[in-house]
Amino acid sequence: MIPEYGSKKFQCPHCNTVATQEWFTANNASNTATNILNHLYLNYRPNIDDYSQQKIVRFLKEIDNNFKRNFHQFVPNGFSVATCSSCDEFTLWVNKEIVFPKKTTLPPPNPDLNDEIKDLYLEASSILIDSPKSSTALLRLALQKLLEQVGKSGKNINNDIKTLVSEGMSPKIQQALDLLRVIGNNAVHPGQINLDDNTEIAQKLFGILNFIAEELITKPKELEELYADLIPNDTQVHIKQRDGT
Numbered sequence: 001m002i003p004e005y006g007s008k009k010f011q012c013p014h015c016n017t018v019a020t021q022e023w024f025t026a027n028n029a030s031n032t033a034t035n036i037l038n039h040l041y042l043n044y045r046p047n048i049d050d051y052s053q054q055k056i057v058r059f060l061k062e063i064d065n066n067f068k069r070n071f072h073q074f075v076p077n078g079f080s081v082a083t084c085s086s087c088d089e090f091t092l093w094v095n096k097e098i099v100f101p102k103k104t105t106l107p108p109p110n111p112d113l114n115d116e117i118k119d120l121y122l123e124a125s126s127i128l129i130d131s132p133k134s135s136t137a138l139l140r141l142a143l144q145k146l147l148e149q150v151g152k153s154g155k156n157i158n159n160d161i162k163t164l165v166s167e168g169m170s171p172k173i174q175q176a177l178d179l180l181r182v183i184g185n186n187a188v189h190p191g192q193i194n195l196d197d198n199t200e201i202a203q204k205l206f207g208i209l210n211f212i213a214e215e216l217i218t219k220p221k222e223l224e225e226l227y228a229d230l231i232p233n234d235t236q237v238h239i240k241q242r243d244g245t
């Protein structure tokens, strides 16, 4: 749940909790102020005589109109603040875009990726909000490096995927690779998929890169380790003899 303008609930970039957000904008500022005043007078009014009541009602109405007219001078249009109910920290919004804090709540890169790829992943995540397109282009580069890490050329993603498919790679992983390839290509050579304002698509690609790393690097590694640990050496030899490898 990435922060979205006007959303009552999102994952707070400060505390990472999915929490209720209290919005303050030019439009609701005057209402909030009027509500506070009305509430104050509600407690005060039982103690005063009927004659003054009328005056107070008129006074409150006038103040409400005044607030509605004048609040825009103090709270510019397009400016909003959302306060997190969980940590009390705020996010600042200008023209419906989050401008503070400039970070997202993405999962960390798969720990089995080479450091160079982890760095690319983190760099891509740091610019996601400012430029989903640049972020996606960096992820595409990360994918090329990942293909290198698993022993492919890394030079032509399409050919590398083709090789992996011919080696028996599962169709699900192939889809993930092609998703990243096709959308990544759109970031480098603009095409049908417009990434300019689409943080959501770009954000999903981080999860896809981690999924690919999990399937192509982490799982095979874990299986190998388990095999080496649990299958006795002479049995391993028998298995090799059986398969002629």
Ligand SMILES: [Zn+2]
Pocket (backbone or CB within 6 Å): 012, 013, 014, 015, 016, 017, 019, 084, 085, 086, 087, 088, 089
């Ligand atoms: Zn928070």
